[in-house]
Amino acid sequence: MINDDLKGLLYEREVDSPIARVVRALSGHGAVSASQIARSTGLARSTVSTILSDLKRSNLVVEVETRSPGLGRPALAHSLNPEAGTCVGALLGLDEIRITLADVAHNVLADISMPLERDYSPERATRVVRHAIENLYKEHSLPYSGLLGVGFAVSGPLAPNGRIMRASVLPTWGGIDLKSTFAPVLQKPIFADNESNCAALAEVMWGAAAGVEDFVLFKLDLGVGGAIVANGKVLSGSSGAAGEFGHMVIEPQGPLCRCGNRGCLELYCSAASVVSLAQQRLGRATSVAEVVTLASNGDVGFQRLLADAGEAAGRGLGIVGSIINPPLFIISGGLAKAGELLLAPLRASYEKHALIKRQDLDEAAYPRFVTGRFLDNDNCMGAVGLVLRHSGRLT
Known part of the structure; x- marks a missing residue:
């Protein structure tokens, strides 16, 4: 069976054959050329070509056309067969659980959100997640057997052993073992990481950090989180709490x-x-979206609220910049939708509080501040990425 072949090549840790390396490269990077696979795996181009030919005959890999910006003929790339398997990313948020369904060719098939009461229990979460996944697979006529794994983006620090540490967003989940909570119910491999680390992974795989080895993601959502990426790796820290900028x-x-x-x-x-x-x-009650809209339409009071938030954020990032000194800051989360209303005061505040000033550097060496690509669902996309890149697996 194609699903069984794929599962073995992706997730069996002892399997490190050339074919497994090629399959994992395709899973992690999507549609790529043979030369790109050779560079990422270290295999000879001739070896990669032979393996791709074998995988195409087995229907595990298909050829696809990709276009570069501008005119020109489409380039030939290779991808895992979308029918070979699917994966799910789930966000355990403050007052919602969000589910994203994707296939192994990196196509998003569905994205749903289920509002919940705050401080919901792990037992409630397992029921909601299981029910939502079952319904999605029925609605899309997909076999549950094709589900290769479920990735979880957790709104709190996650220790290497899979236990959720003290977290302000999920205070009732402290000490909960994520694998023992979900694996018996879902009967699938479980992957997990802090939601900001997942957001950083999404930006690496498909967004603003594509091709970038070192950056800091700073997320301004209901809470404030972040991620530190160095040499292409997300730093988690000894207890999973690296990048918790909101609690400085x-x-x-x-x-x-x-x-x-x-x-x-x-x-x-x-x-x-x-x-x-x-x-x-x-x-009266309002929302982030309405605040951003009113500010964008010229309301001076709401512009001041965003500017004040940007000033405070820049002050915090000034500390981060003085310690880590990254070349790129990706600003993510709901407030990032305010664009320059937030970013302009944030950059000015960073310049004021960071050790190294703009005048000290050539312009190319000064940190860049950009908004993320996935301001609505970077955490879920990153949780999907955990499965596709078979990282963050809880053993």
Whole structure:
């Protein structure tokens, strides 16, 4: 069976044959040329060509045409057969669970969100995830046997052993073993990482960090998170808490954070803090999208809210820049949709608080600040990427 062949080549750790390396390169990179596969695997071009020919005869690999920007003839590339298997990415968020379904050729087949009460239990989450996946596979007439794995983007630090550490977004999940929670219910390989690390992986695979080896992702959503990528690898830290920029204490006597500390950065620049202030001004419930729209339409008060958030974010990134000094900052999350209304004060604040100033460097060496490509679902896309790149597997 094609699914069984693919599973063995992707996930059996002891299998490191040339054919397994080619299949994993295709899974991790999507449609690529034989020369690209040779570079990424270290195999000879002739070896790669022979393996691709064998895989095409077995129907595990198909040829596809890709176009470069501008005019020119389509280039020939190779991809895993979309019918060879599927994978699921799931976000365990503050008040929702989101599911993205994709195939091994990197085509997104579905993306759904299920609102939940805050502080939902692991038992409730397992039921929701299982039910949602079953329904998606029925709706798309897909066999559940073709599901190669489920990746989880977790809104909190994840230790190497799969246990969720203390987290402000999922406070009731502290100490929960993710594999023992979901594997018995889903009966599939389980992959997981912090949601910001997943967001960084999505930007590496398909977005603003394609081809970039070193960068920092800074995520301004309901909470504030981040990821540090060095030499192409996401740094997790000894307890899985690397990149938790939102919980840098910048005001020791400041307000109490959900994490238990005072004056955390996310209290000053998260989407939740911006929305809370906006609701006071409006006298009614509102959303990040409405705040961004009102500010973009010229409302000075909401522009000030975004500028204040940008200033606080830049202050935090100034600390990060002085420690890590990355060449690229990717700003992600719901607030990033404000564009320059947020980025301009953020960059100015970074310049004010970072050690190295723009005047000290050639322009090409100064850090770049860009918005991410996946502002709505980078975490789920990254969770899909965990499965496709067979990383973050919980053993």
